[in-house]
Amino acid sequence: xxxxxxxxxxxxxxxxxxxxxxxxxxxxxxxxxxxxxxxxxxxxxxxxxxxxxxxxxxxxxxxxxxxxxxxxxxxxxxxxxxxxxxxxxxxxxxxxxxxxxxxxxxxxxxxxxxxxxxxxxxxxxxxxxxxxxxxxxxxxxxxxxxxxxxxxxxxxxxxxxxxxxxxxxxxxxxxxxxxxxxxxxxxxxxxxxxxxxxxxxxxxxxxxxxxxxxxxxxxxxxxxxxxxxxxxxxxxxxxxxxxxxxxxxxxxx
Amino acid sequence: xxxxxxxxxxxxxxxxxxxxxxxxxxxxxxxxxxxxxxxxxxxxxxxxxxxxxxxxxxxxxxxxxxxxxxxxxxxxxxxxxxxxxxxxxxxxxxxxxxxxxxxxxxxxxxxxxxxxxxxxxxxxxxxxxxxxxxxxxxxxxxxxxxxxxxxxxxxxxxxxxxxxxxxxxxxxxxxxxxxxxxxxxxxxxxxxxxxxxxxxxxxxxxxxxxxxxxxxxxxxxxxxxxxxxxxxxxxxxxxxxxxxxxxxxxxxxxxxxxxxxxxxxxxxxxxxxxxxxxxxxxxxxxxxxxxxxxxxxxxxxxxxxxxxxxxxxxxxxxxxxxxxxxxxxxxxxxxxxxxxxxxxxxxxxxxxxxxxxxxxxxxxxxxxxxxxxxxxxxxxxxxxxxxxxxxxxxxxxxxxxxxxxxxxxxxxxxxxxxxxxxxxxxxxxxxxxxxxxxxxxxxxxxxxxxxxxxxxxxxxxxxxxxxxxxxxxxxxxxxxx
Numbered sequence: 001x002x003x004x005x006x007x008x009x010x011x012x013x014x015x016x017x018x019x020x021x022x023x024x025x026x027x028x029x030x031x032x033x034x035x036x037x038x039x040x041x042x043x044x045x046x047x048x049x050x051x052x053x054x055x056x057x058x059x060x061x062x063x064x065x066x067x068x069x070x071x072x073x074x075x076x077x078x079x080x081x082x083x084x085x086x087x088x089x090x091x092x093x094x095x096x097x098x099x100x101x102x103x104x105x106x107x108x109x110x111x112x113x114x115x116x117x118x119x120x121x122x123x124x125x126x127x128x129x130x131x132x133x134x135x136x137x138x139x140x141x142x143x144x145x146x147x148x149x150x151x152x153x154x155x156x157x158x159x160x161x162x163x164x165x166x167x168x169x170x171x172x173x174x175x176x177x178x179x180x181x182x183x184x185x186x187x188x189x190x191x192x193x194x195x196x197x198x199x200x201x202x203x204x205x206x207x208x209x210x211x212x213x214x215x216x217x218x219x220x221x222x223x224x225x226x227x228x229x230x231x232x233x234x235x236x237x238x239x240x241x242x243x244x245x246x247x248x249x250x251x252x253x
Numbered sequence: 254x255x256x257x258x259x260x261x262x263x264x265x266x267x268x269x270x271x272x273x274x275x276x277x278x279x280x281x282x283x284x285x286x287x288x289x290x291x292x293x294x295x296x297x298x299x300x301x302x303x304x305x306x307x308x309x310x311x312x313x314x315x316x317x318x319x320x321x322x323x324x325x326x327x328x329x330x331x332x333x334x335x336x337x338x339x340x341x342x343x344x345x346x347x348x349x350x351x352x353x354x355x356x357x358x359x360x361x362x363x364x365x366x367x368x369x370x371x372x373x374x375x376x377x378x379x380x381x382x383x384x385x386x387x388x389x390x391x392x393x394x395x396x397x398x399x400x401x402x403x404x405x406x407x408x409x410x411x412x413x414x415x416x417x418x419x420x421x422x423x424x425x426x427x428x429x430x431x432x433x434x435x436x437x438x439x440x441x442x443x444x445x446x447x448x449x450x451x452x453x454x455x456x457x458x459x460x461x462x463x464x465x466x467x468x469x470x471x472x473x474x475x476x477x478x479x480x481x482x483x484x485x486x487x488x489x490x491x492x493x494x495x496x497x498x499x500x501x502x503x504x505x506x507x508x509x510x511x512x513x514x515x516x517x518x519x520x521x522x523x524x525x526x527x528x529x530x531x532x533x534x535x536x537x538x539x540x541x542x543x544x545x546x547x548x549x550x551x552x553x554x555x556x557x558x559x560x561x562x563x564x565x566x567x568x569x570x571x572x573x574x575x576x577x578x579x580x581x582x583x584x585x586x587x588x589x590x591x592x593x594x595x596x597x598x599x600x601x602x603x604x605x606x607x608x609x610x611x612x613x614x615x616x617x618x619x620x621x622x623x624x625x626x627x628x629x630x631x632x633x634x635x636x637x638x639x640x641x642x643x644x645x646x647x648x649x650x651x652x653x654x655x656x657x658x659x660x661x662x663x664x665x666x667x668x669x670x671x672x673x674x675x676x677x678x679x680x681x682x683x684x685x686x687x688x689x690x691x692x693x694x695x696x697x698x699x700x701x702x703x704x705x706x707x708x709x710x711x712x713x714x715x716x717x718x719x720x721x722x723x724x725x726x727x728x729x730x731x732x733x734x
Contacts, residue, residue, distance in 0.1 A: 048689050049688075050685055051681070051685070052681075071688070072685060072688040072689055073688040073689075073691050073692060073693050073694075075689075076688065076689050076690055076691035077691045081689075082689050084686065084689075087686070088680070088682045088683050088685075088686040090683055090686070090687075090700070090701055090704055091704055091705060092703070092704025092705055092706070092707035092708070093700055093701065093703070093704035097700075098687075098690070098700065099690075101692055101696060101700060102687070102690035102691045102692050103691075105691045105692055105693065105696070106691040141704070158690065162690065162691070
């Protein structure tokens with residue numbers, strides 16, 4: 001589904017990603033872990049098409065298309081979804097209105113009729129249960145005055161509504177208490193099918209207790225320095241990142 | 254695709270939509286302005302002697318006045334002798350009913366989406382349509398008359414209800430009030446008149462639709478609304494003009510007189526031709542709008558969505574004379590390309606416990622300049638006066654400007670005044686958040702701007718709000734990327 005080869009990216013002339021290689025197949029959950037500043041969020045942003053980042057080398061194939069060639073909205077319509085680490089506030093625009101606009105543009109892209117108000121509301125009601133989100137919250141201005149937990153739940157709710165093929169969760173666990181974490185993780189698990197894939201970007205292992213990954217990759221200084229199964233995450237939790245840093249620094253030295 | 258979406262689609266893919274003009278034979282005054290022209294206009298309208306005298310007084314005052322230069326706008330000097338002050342579509346006979354109106358004229362308004370055919374009572378809005386200088390048709394007149402409501406062209410009001418016109422004309426905006434109001438008073442050619450009798454709640458929206466068609470003409474219309482004790486009316490005004498290379502002057506006057514317990518809601522969606530991308534052509538919109546809450550507990554509420562005109566100079570104001578009276582001003586002013594807007598309000602608190610509320614939302618894009626200018630004045634005897642002002646500016650790109658000029662003048666210590674102002678930019682973050690969900694950039698901007706203006710748009714009647722939203726999207730077309 002997703003094939004990243006030798007991806008290099010920089011921001012304001014500073015190289016952050018220094019040759020990422022990653023293969024993601026349908027039905028898989030990949031966790032990207034690593035110390036602060038290793039390039040985890042940059043990878044998520046580059047895949048979603050954030051303009052501040054410049055891709056200097058490498059290629060990304062997504063379902064047979066050159067992902068890097070697509071505008072952010074085209075990537076989204078093709079099924080790439082980014083759950084933001086810091087969801088943006090849009091005053092005066094309700095989540096409902098926002099999602100209706102988004103969903104209908106995605107549907108238009110797929111050659112489908114826009115959803116009428118009734119079908120849209122029915123769909124919303126159904127998806128709301130997944131992340132235990134309240135209707136009242138969806139009528140409020142998007143993310144404005146939302147608590148940390150509400151913002152993240154709202155991200156997963158949007159993911160449920162847009163039914164992406166490839167979901168990238170960027171530090172979705174940050175700022176969540178244990179209950180909110182469980183709700184968010186449950187939502188993600190319920191949305192999992194054999195046809196879609198998930199990339200979970202996280203600093204801590206605790207999210208992976210709930211969203212169990214098939215593969216764990218450790219990112220350090222812009223490269224994936226270690227890959228393994230879910231046990232790798234546990235090892236990291238126990239030993240921290242220092243041993244990986246040392247290992248990586250000696251091999252490059 | 255739903256019809257709404259289709260319309261929106263059409264709107265967002267076009268430049269100024271109303272830029273066409275129709276060849277209608279016009280009956281015009283010679284270019285220029287002097288006493289003879291004023292007499293010519295008055296004679297054309299077959300006006301009574303008192304009105305001619307009133308006009309001449311205004312003209313003489315005007316000749317002694319100077320064009321105001323304090324607004325934050327720049328334009329070359331206007332040659333007032335190079336303008337045609339009277340232009341009327343030529344019709345063989347004066348139409349007595351809609352059936353006798355020139356079909357070409359009806360077609361003009363049909364093209365604008367305004368149905369003048371009363372049979373098609375779909376909209377439930379009574380319309381007075383003004384083309385160039387004269388009112389061509391007013392709908393639903395008979396139905397309104399049953400309730401004692403007078404809604405007609407200004408000329409007709411002069412003929413049929415001279416006592417009302419004489420009593421109220423100039424009572425809120427005197428002839429010598431300001432340069433453009435004086436000019437209007439001297440040469441105004443038509444407009445709308447509306448009278449709501451005591452205790453009557455007008456059952457439908459009353460609407461005036463202004464259209465400039467002829468070239469080289471100015472449009473000078475007057476609107477006078479009188480709301481008797483305990484009455485209510487909601488009034489809408491819309492405007493468009495053809496796309497022309499030269500600038501055209503529009504200097505209108507609106508007066509509202511609200512008596513005890515009366516309420517008047519006045520909404521405008523202004524979409525005069527804004528000029529092209531380089532700032533060539535467009536309407537100079539120099540307008541004086543003022544209402545007086547003359548009686549206790551009366552209320553006047555202005556809502557405006559200003560998207561057009563190359564220059565807007567406009568300050569819809571309220572004189573809060575009656576005790577407990579309320580004045581409101583809700584404004585969205587959007588400027589793009591080379592447009593300039595200097596707009597705001599004046600709230601003059603005279604009566605006790607008077608309240609005013611100002612919500613102004615400016616959106617500037619391209620190379621445009623957008624200024625809010627507002628005055629809150631609390632007079633000596635206005636005990637317990639309260640004002641809340643909120644002025645927000647939204648900038649798109651880094652070539653445009655947003656300015657706020659609030660004037661606060663308080664002579665009574667019990668006054669409570671609150672002023673909030675914010676300036677923000679549409680963030681790359683906000684746009685990226687939208688595009689990441691599959692929304693394209695143009696729609697993202699429209700969504701963000703509409704959200705930002707929501708508080709004001711919510712004040713508009715439903716049909717108007719939809720139109721306003723489309724206009725916002727259209728005006729900002731091409732302002733990103």
